Amino acid sequence: MAQKIKLSTIADSLGLSTATVSLALRDSPLVAAETREKIKDQARALGYIYNRRAASLRTSRSGIIGVVVHDIMNPFYGEILKAIESELDRSRQTFILSNHYDSVEKQRNFIETLLQLGGDGVIMSPAIGSPPEDVMLAEDNGMPAILIARSMEGLALPTYRGDDTYGISLATNHLIGLGHRVIAMVGGTDQTSTGRDRYQGYVNALRKAGIEVDPELRIPGPRTKQGGFEAAVNFLSLPQKPTAAVCWNDLVAIGLMNGVSRAGFVPGRDISVTGYDDLEEASIATPSLTTVWNGQAEVGRLAARALLDKLAGSHEPDGMHLIKPEMRIRQSTGPIKHRD
Amino acid sequence: MAQKIKLSTIADSLGLSTATVSLALRDSPLVAAETREKIKDQARALGYIYNRRAASLRTSRSGIIGVVVHDIMNPFYGEILKAIESELDRSRQTFILSNHYDSVEKQRNFIETLLQLGGDGVIMSPAIGSPPEDVMLAEDNGMPAILIARSMEGLALPTYRGDDTYGISLATNHLIGLGHRVIAMVGGTDQTSTGRDRYQGYVNALRKAGIEVDPELRIPGPRTKQGGFEAAVNFLSLPQKPTAAVCWNDLVAIGLMNGVSRAGFVPGRDISVTGYDDLEEASIATPSLTTVWNGQAEVGRLAARALLDKLAGSHEPDGMHLIKPEMRIRQSTGPIKHRD
DNA sequence: CTGAAAGCGCTTACAG
DNA sequence: CTGAAAGCGCTTACAG
Secondary structure (H helix, E strand, O other), X not given: OOOOOOHHHHHHHHOOOHHHHHHHHOOOOOOOHHHHHHHXXXXXXXXXXXXXXXXXXXXXXXXXXXXXXXXXOOHHHHHHHHHHHHHHHHOOOEEEEEEOOOOHHHHHHHHHHHHXXXXXXXXXXXXXXXXXXXXXXXXXXXXXXXXXXXXXXOOOOOEEEEOHHHHHHHHHHHHHHOOOOOEEEEOEOOOOHHHHHHHHHHHHHHXXXXXXXXXXXXXOEOOOHHHHHHHHHHHHOOOOOOOEEEEOOHHHHHHHHHHHHHOOOOEOOOEEEEOOEOOHHHHHOOOOOEEEEOOHHHHHHHHHHHHXXXXXXXXXXXXXXXXXXXXXXXXXXXXXXXXX | OOOOOOHHHHHXXXXXXHHHHHHHXXXXXXXXXXXXXXXXXXXXXXXXXXXXXXHHHHHOOOOEXXXXXXXXXXXXXXXXXXXXXXXXXXXXXXXXXXXXXXXXXXXXXXXXXXXXXXXXXXXXXXXXXXXXXXXXXXXXXXXXEEEEOOOOOOOOOOEEEEOHHHHHHHHHHHHHHOXXXXXXXXOEOOOOHHHHHHHHHHHHHHHHOOOOOOHHHEEOEOOOHHHHHHHHHHHHOOXXXXXXXXXXXXXXXXXXXXXXXXXXXXXXXXXXXXXXXXXXXHHHOOOOOEEEEOOHHXXXXXXXXXXXXXXXXXXXXXXXXXXXXXXXXXXOOOOOOOOO
16 A cells, blocks of 8 residues: 555645635635646545545534434335435535444444434434433533434434334224124234234224224234244134234235235135235235335434534424325235134 | 644744654654653643645555445345445545446546545446446556446456346246246346346256246346336236246335335235345335345445455455355245236 | 653634 | 635543
């Protein structure tokens, strides 16, 4: 590796000052056009690499934005991240991604690392049980935070997520409309705001239809295909014999469909299954999955936009921004057919 | 946000020098134990945040490692990334992730950004058509690069990936052993080293069994479920009526199984399908997928390990490290059954 | 065991 | 339109 090229290398080689070179490379109108071109050519010729650490130490702006979610391998978050990425790319921000796997400690480490790197802001889907202090650590050190997908009680931070209560009630009503009366709710946890909201939406819809809510029909579990797949055994051995399942998300729904298929039932005919999120995968599942569009791309885009605006100095009001979910009816649900 | 706390704030408040504070916080034995504890307590009390930009400007070590792959949402890369993450976590390195979506320009931007941030090293799965200069840009500026999943001609960089030629021949031989003679190869491209190697493995296996290679049976396409799903139409309308498909990867295989199911064929009985990678999902697909274990976790772990060793000053030999794939036989393949 | 001082590579008033 | 100088917050020889 050759001698390190820096501003002063360029300046010396052209008989100029580092101030002029610095301004020229950032297209300042203070520098004469001719000088600017000469400087840029020289920078290119020498293979100059801008040192952002040095610049950011001076300006206290790093161009780094952190994003931390439960699991980037989960396509639900993947679709949000893709939207964030394309929005941030446009303003040439670097984004640092991390999973917290619902470990409060991992999340805190990430926030601290980001602060150490001088991160300009953070977009996060808070880990289960996050202490408000950990999130406020960012804000208190001048690094604004935006929440996605999950909210946190008692924090007045901008939050972007789907309206879960409403969304799940859409799915539940759809099944009730098809004649189903014994409807299980499969997957997920009640430890997040999302979880409580979804269960509430399910309960609301049943009550409104005059159907008694049986807590035995709530089968919690991992929010993954594997989770849904394994839940099939419990689902099929419930004494009340449910004819339909409202699943936590598309992954659980696809897993559950695989599980009940193995046991000889045909999803969509023998047992109706709804998903949640409308992942790209939902429409190519077999049978194609009836689900609830949850606006992942919208959530990501709006959250990124809000952060960029905040960094640009706008003073938008904080608070909750709910995306309105929509029903997507496909082949995994159908009229009731009693099991026996 | 309160007054920024820095080393000198702590030093002044205790009547010490910044040198002593700096050494104490990094557990230098040069500082008396008592002084060290006093300093650490004070740092905590004041809410001190270490400024890595300043430190790294001075030491020219950033603790940042970049990872860039085609698409982090693809579970194949996801499984590699998970392994890299857990290996890097252990040595408290921050890792910056990016997709290049096979855009050479995006990849180059990423490498430049990483250099600007003072990245210590980069792990990459090179974009299709990457010019060697772009990768050497990293090396030439003192940022070592490790290649994963794909190799590049004419670059003597450490490379970790599966043995694709051998792996695909395992899958092809398995199908031949079940009596299949008309075997399509579905999905993927021949523009990557991986692609050429896989096609070669397929061709080799057919030739060795005395089966003529028909180029019409090669159906290239996106390496996604959607790609496999859409390929089903082509697959089913081939004049030679293949009874089996060797798929590029598990995603394509699952998509293809969904596609042929829609057309009324039962995968595993009417049409045999093999995947590649052995993703977590393969075993819960319906039918469960016969596939080739491709050692993603191994690739990630070894690549991260190699980079860390290199940064620690070891001079390991560069070059190719091939992981030996293994067959995983499940329900999606079976004895030939002629279509008519 | 602790301190004074230089320097990492930028940017930004300020002067001219 | 260009330059001299200070300073961002650390770490590292070097002295004592």
